[in-house]
Amino acid sequence: MLAAGLYRILWLDNRSPMPSFAPRPWFALTAAAVFLAACSPTFNWREVSIADAGLVALLPCKPDRANRALPLGAESVQVDMAGCETGGATFAIAHASADGPAQAEAWLNAWRAATRSQLGEAKVTEAPAALQRATAMPGPVRLEALPQQQQGAAPVQVLWFAQSQKDGTVALYQATVLGRPSSPEASKTFFEGLRLP
Numbered sequence: 001m002l003a004a005g006l007y008r009i010l011w012l013d014n015r016s017p018m019p020s021f022a023p024r025p026w027f028a029l030t031a032a033a034v035f036l037a038a039c040s041p042t043f044n045w046r047e048v049s050i051a052d053a054g055l056v057a058l059l060p061c062k063p064d065r066a067n068r069a070l071p072l073g074a075e076s077v078q079v080d081m082a083g084c085e086t087g088g089a090t091f092a093i094a095h096a097s098a099d100g101p102a103q104a105e106a107w108l109n110a111w112r113a114a115t116r117s118q119l120g121e122a123k124v125t126e127a128p129a130a131l132q133r134a135t136a137m138p139g140p141v142r143l144e145a146l147p148q149q150q151q152g153a154a155p156v157q158v159l160w161f162a163q164s165q166k167d168g169t170v171a172l173y174q175a176t177v178l179g180r181p182s183s184p185e186a187s188k189t190f191f192e193g194l195r196l197p
Contacts, residue, residue, distance in 0.1 A: 042087040043186055045193070051080055051095040055163070055173060058193025059093075060186060061086040070096070073110035089154075089179035091190050096172045097165075104162050104170035105138040111174060112141060112160060119156070122147040133196035134161040135170065154179040157187055163196050 043060040050057055061084035070079040083092030098104035116124060122145040129142035140161035147153035157177040162170050175194055177187045 054197035087182040089181040094174040098170045108138045
């Protein structure tokens, strides 16, 4: 599972520092801001390949990438991630590769349990999901968590799924939206844009 804080820092801590700019007259900055706003929509969707396993995702901004070891049950698993922040939310896809179906199911169950343990008092709903070409065992699962208002935490939507590979391994994925996107259609576009080969 990727803890809520890790969603944000897994790739952000690898960014280079923001450049500093020399002061400019206020009208030049205003003109530049108007120009950039016109040329840079908040949700600039693009297809992104995830790992080498073949998944193609739609992300609403240019993704950063990172790789970390993640404890799943008793094992430390190498997980790579692509994600970005825009419009008030973080959009991310994490990927790991299991040796076979039994290991994939164990890891996916550990991932789900660890995620739930990080959600505290949030109202959580979890249900089977559908994704074309995903394995039936382990099957896709969708989780939605709405925090209590006094918690100040962000809502979370997660989809876990897997796909068998030709070499006998199983690719595991966690697709996440953390926060409330400013466009009500953004989460739907993100999850419906996941395409397995």
